[in-house]
Every structure is written in structure tokens, then in C-alpha cells.
Amino acid sequence: MSMEKEVRSNQIIQLFKYTPCLKHLSTLTDCNVNENYISHTFPTLTRLQVKIRESFNLSEIDVFFSDFGRLRYLDINTGFTLLNGYEWEAIIQNLLFKLRVLKFKMIGVFPQESIEQEVGELIDSYQTSF
Numbered sequence: 001m002s003m004e005k006e007v008r009s010n011q012i013i014q015l016f017k018y019t020p021c022l023k024h025l026s027t028l029t030d031c032n033v034n035e036n037y038i039s040h041t042f043p044t045l046t047r048l049q050v051k052i053r054e055s056f057n058l059s060e061i062d063v064f065f066s067d068f069g070r071l072r073y074l075d076i077n078t079g080f081t082l083l084n085g086y087e088w089e090a091i092i093q094n095l096l097f098k099l100r101v102l103k104f105k106m107i108g109v110f111p112q113e114s115i116e117q118e119v120g121e122l123i124d125s126y127q128t129s130f
Contacts, residue, residue: 001015001019001022001024001025001026002025002026002027003025003026003027003028004028005028006027006028006029006053007027007028007029008029009029009064012025012027012029012042013040016040016042016045020044021044022042022044022045023044023045023046023047024045024046024047024048024049025045025047025048025049025050026048026049026050027049027050027051028050028051028052028053029050029051029052029053040067041067041069042067042068042070043070044070045068045070045071046070046071046072046073047071047072047073047074048068048071048073048074048075049074049075050074050075050076050077051076051077051078052076052077052078053078053079058083058087061083061091062091062095065091065095065096066095068095068096069095069096069097069098070098071096071098071099072098072099072100072101073099073100073101074096074099074101074102074103074104075101075103075104076102076103076104076105076106077104077105077106078104078105078106078107079106079107080106080107084121084122084125084126085122085124085125085126085127085128085130086125086128087125088102088126089128089130092130093130
């Protein structure tokens with residue numbers, strides 16, 4: 001299923017109430033997991049293609065992805081630096097352990113005075129044996 005309009009995190013749960021056998025989802029979301037967010041397991045979803053329009057912190061992404069433990073394919077497109085390689089490694093090993101393909105596109109904005117160092121550290125974080 002592909003949705004052109006933004007779907008809030010809680011609306012994804014509502015979507016699965018009406019489409020419980022959904023295997024593929026492509027959408028724009030905010031990944032907002034505030035105090036109103038209700039965790040839900042999506043047992044049939046194996047492919048998620050998501051555009052994230054807002055920034056969020058590591059604890060929010062942990063909560064959001066804990067609902068998608070059966071994903072085999074994850075494609076993320078975001079307009080900001082999402083996570084470094086070490087953080088992705090932890091998420092995949094602990095929450096998305098069935099994941100086989102991770103594709104992501106992120107645009108990072110770094111302070112001009114430390115751009116080389118920060119970009120170098122980000123790239124280094126993805127150069128592990130994992």
C-alpha cells in the first residue's frame with residue numbers, strides 16, 4: 001500500500017486495524033512517539049518505505065521501530081541526519097533482527113567549522129564488520 005499524504009504514527013496503527021494482512025507500506029510519517037503513542041505489533045508487515053519529515057531522538061526511533069520486528073526491507077528517506085552506524089547496528093540487532101535490506105538517504109547539516117570532523121566520524125561509524 002502506498003499513501004501519498006502524511007500518516008502520523010498513531011494513524012499507522014489505525015490503518016492496520018482495517019488492513020491486518022498488510023505486507024508492504026510506503027508513506028510519509030513524523031515518527032512522533034509522544035505520550036499518546038500506543039505501541040502495536042505489525043505481524044504481517046515485511047517491507048516499509050518511509051519518508052520522515054521531522055527530526056526525533058534515538059529513544060523515539062527505538063519505540064517506533066520496536067513495533068516492526070518482522071521487517072525484512074526498510075527504506076528510509078529523511079531531510080536530516082538520522083542515526084550513525086553504531087546506532088543503526090544496535091537497532092537492527094535488538095529490534096529489527098529479521099531485517100535483510102536497509103536503504104536510507106539522509107541529508108546532514110553540520111556546523112561549518114567542524115564539518116570535516118563530523119562527516120568523518122559519521123562515515124567511520126558505518127565502516128564496521130557489522
